[in-house]
Amino acid sequence: MTDTLDERSWVILSATVTGYIRMAAPVGSRAVNRLFGLSYSPATIRNVMADLEEIGYLTHPHTSAGRIPTPKGFRYFVDNSDFSKGALPAGTPKLESLLEGVLSDASPVDLLDVLSTVMNLVTRITHYTGIVMESGVRNGERLLSFEVLPLTERSLLAVLITETGMVLKKVIMIPEGLGAAEVIALGEDLNTGFRSCTLVRIREMLMKEIEHLGRAYVEFFSQVLSVSRQPELKLFRTSSFTDLPEFSSAATLREIMVMFEEEAALFRIFEELVHEERGVSVRIGSENPLPALQPCTLVAIPIMNRNVWLGSIGLIGPVRMQYDQVIPLMVYLSRRLNQWVEETAPLLPLGP
Amino acid sequence: MTDTLDERSWVILSATVTGYIRMAAPVGSRAVNRLFGLSYSPATIRNVMADLEEIGYLTHPHTSAGRIPTPKGFRYFVDNSDFSKGALPAGTPKLESLLEGVLSDASPVDLLDVLSTVMNLVTRITHYTGIVMESGVRNGERLLSFEVLPLTERSLLAVLITETGMVLKKVIMIPEGLGAAEVIALGEDLNTGFRSCTLVRIREMLMKEIEHLGRAYVEFFSQVLSVSRQPELKLFRTSSFTDLPEFSSAATLREIMVMFEEEAALFRIFEELVHEERGVSVRIGSENPLPALQPCTLVAIPIMNRNVWLGSIGLIGPVRMQYDQVIPLMVYLSRRLNQWVEETAPLLPLGP
DNA sequence: GTTAGCACTCATCGATGAAGAGTGCTAAGT
DNA sequence: ACTTAGCACTCTTCATCGATGAGTGCTAAC
Structure with missing residues (x-):
């Protein structure tokens, strides 16, 4: 072949x-x-x-x-092709200095914001559609703080902060048979007892505890257990396709727009890519799983911190993409962003 | 006239x-x-x-x-027209029961999520584009909790929670001349000292304090002061326009797509609408400020809790919108959602 | 093995003309 | 005086036709 x-x-x-x-x-x-x-x-x-x-x-x-x-x-x-010495797209020097500015006073705690800012700039330069994705709950993370705060007469706010600065919040209805003060105290026990345990471990331990406790307690704990965080996805400059002659028909534009609304499908693509490749992935035309992506090329890179996948960024353009510009650019972004994450991110867990 | x-x-x-x-x-x-x-x-x-x-x-x-x-x-x-007895769009009974389900175990603390779920359903029924907007920082809110947590050797995570369950987070670099422990202690002072003061008030008081303190302290406080939260905006089913004959040309679709990327402009529109009307606003064609919105109608409602604007939802469709269905639907949503917020929301401040 | 020449194919574009929908006016009807 | 039928006229839409031109594939010469 x-x-x-x-x-x-x-x-x-x-x-x-x-x-x-x-x-x-x-x-x-x-x-x-x-x-x-x-x-x-x-x-x-x-x-x-x-x-x-x-x-x-x-x-x-x-x-x-x-x-x-x-x-x-x-x-x-x-x-x-050897793109390594290829000219980066016009405006890259400017991008580089802007990027350094962004990274210098940001933390991976605000990864989604940082990546969004970056891709916003990148899509301005490349004129392709940008995707930013932040992975959801990472169960391997350790608990930094757990707090239960009074919200209304019948409800409390449980705030859970992980070591990477992820904040998960959840409204908890006060279980029947418990007072607010009691629940808050319970939360404090949880905070001191489980600090710096991984989330999975905490769940395991709570599951065991649950058997020994009364109904009301069980209810409280099960509410706490359901705290989670959905993955987030952002798109930039989806209108880029309107400038391309091969997408000039309303029908093809429609396909593209509908595809961009299928967040679940897009998310799955990035998830699969991470398992396959750690560097720059290039998926050309029919190599893409989604039908609507067949006239497109996707170039993506994962953002990792010591083998833990934090998110991804990508560019989607026509199959006749300016590979000589986009690929070096993404190589550069991959190196720089991952380096930044490793240097400035809070410590991540080693095991599951 | x-x-x-x-x-x-x-x-x-x-x-x-x-x-x-x-x-x-x-x-x-x-x-x-x-x-x-x-x-x-x-x-x-x-x-x-x-x-x-x-x-x-x-x-x-x-x-x-x-x-x-x-x-x-x-x-x-x-x-x-008298739309009051007009038939709601097909699927509304189903929507109503789904809506009750969503509202029954949700809290206005997760307003954006709830509104998103609702508009997701609504756009399925109406086939128009949906907008969900959550307003940004509300300075009148009171402090529920302030916490400073260790993140890396040189940085801390400040987490600020307001009485409406808004979580603001910010990475704080440890100021030179201060130790992490010191800063954390400082944060705890802030937490106990300012609990249930409004955010504006806290800022005012900090501003005064700043003069009496040393350089390092000033640095810490000014970092804390800059915690904020951006307004959020979400769109649903923007591809709805591709189904309409009056938007069947690629050029008009392009206009629409570009407009939907102008989040700031969209945000401004909702902000203005809130000042003008408290119920259902209908902006038809050229009544809209944005050029790209001129072939469209925007129907919007604000979500309020005692005169405090929490966010808005809206539908954007062609000027020849099915007013007889959309308007009653939005009237219903306005009533139901605002009622829900008033009933279940944490208390909001009265004054600034 | 490479290149010039040439017949052939096929999309594109503009012109032409018939079809059809709908108006505006006039004149007749109530 | 208001309403309606009739009819000529206008203007878009759509299909057809032919000219144009870009580009190929083949053949024969270099």
Whole structure:
């Protein structure tokens, strides 16, 4: 499958892909010849293109049109290009200095905010849609503080803070047969008793305790146990697709918009990517699971702190994405953000 | 301006508007006559329509087309219709029971979540775009708890909880010349000293104190003072516009998508609406400030607790919105949600 | 093995014209 | 005086047609 192309074929494939990225339209033999000043004549290029089409790297919308790279063609292009010295998108130096500013007085405790700010900037530069995701509850985290506060006559507010600064809150109805003061005292016991235990461990221990206690206590504890935190997802510049000719029809735009509303599906994608790759993931066209993502490329990186997944950021654009700019940019972001997290984040647990 | 129409004109205006809402296309005299079984002949209707056009309630895309209501026409229609006994949209009974379920075991402490759940349901029924907004810091709120917790060697986490259950958190760098323990003790003083003072008051008092204290202390306090909370905004089913013929062009869709990314502008709109009206606000077409909102109608209600604005919810749809369904629905939601908040919310402050 | 030449294909675009919906006016009806 | 039927007229929509031009694939010459 992954045949290695000879030099000439590679040059022509590469030129076709680059041309298509630039023009957003099928590129013909003549265009490849002229645009890239190749020494091969259009006729030769045509022959090579026909070969490339046979291996499945290029297609033909119709007889008299130029060639379009297939996802497979893009994949070969991405895998075999050396982007390391590629020019970052215009505005990157500015981004870098802004990024340093953002990171210097922020803490990973506010990860979602920081990543949002970053992707906001990034989408301004790249003109693709940005995604920021923060993973949900991380059960391995340790308890930093647990507090129960009076809210109304019948309810209390339980606030649970983990060592990474995650704040979980939950309104607790005062169980029948218990007074507010009693419940608060109970909360204080919990706070002192379980401090710096992991959340899973606390749950386990509470489960055991529950048997020995009365009904009312059980009710209180089970309410406490249900404190959780949903993963969060934010999108930036979803309107970027409206600028692209291949998404100029209302129908395709509709597909995209509907897809962006399926937060659960998007979340799953990032979850899967994290299990597969730790660096920059590139999913081109049909490599994406969602139908609506098939005309798109997703470039994503996870944000990790010592093997614990905190969240991810990604860019979604057309298949003819400016890989030469986006990939180096994401490599850079991955390195910088993960370094920042490791350096400034509160300690994370080692075991589960 | 607000001429009162005679019976016949009103019937015909009303039929035209209703017809246009239903057909999404200019409606002609014949259609009005047939569709609504009016006793006036097409010719008469034509005459009346010409009159209505002269007063500015209807327009003409071109000579041989039917009539379209102007925003002014819609406004008259909305103001003079009695929607009170109008049928709620299909699925409303189900919504009501779901709503009761949601409200029964939720607290206004999680207002954003609750409103999000509600609007998620509502947008499923109405097929319009939903907006949920939670207002930001409410300085009049009283302090319920303030806690400083160790996070890393050089930083602490300050967690501030207000009486409405809002949790504000902020990472505080340990000021030079102070130890972590000292800072934590300082936080505890603050907690006991200022409990149940309003946030503004606390800020005022801290400002005064600051003068008497050393550099390091000042630094700590000023970090604490900067704790704040941004307003939040969520959109639901923005793709609803893709189903409407009047937004079927990619260009108009683009406008809509870009507008929905302008969170600040949307926020401002809700802020202004709250100052103007306490019930259901209806902004039709050109009555909206944003250019991109001109082909839209916004129906919004604020969520209040004793004159304190907690947030808003709204529906955005085409100008030819199903007012007869949406308005009663929003009236109902306004009543039910505000009642719920007043009944179950933690006490809110009276003065500033 | 490479390239020039040429016939052929096919999408795009503008012009043309028929169809159809709806108006506005006039004149007749009540 | 108000209402309605009739009819010419307007203007959009849609399909058809043909010209245009880009680009290919093949063949034959280099």
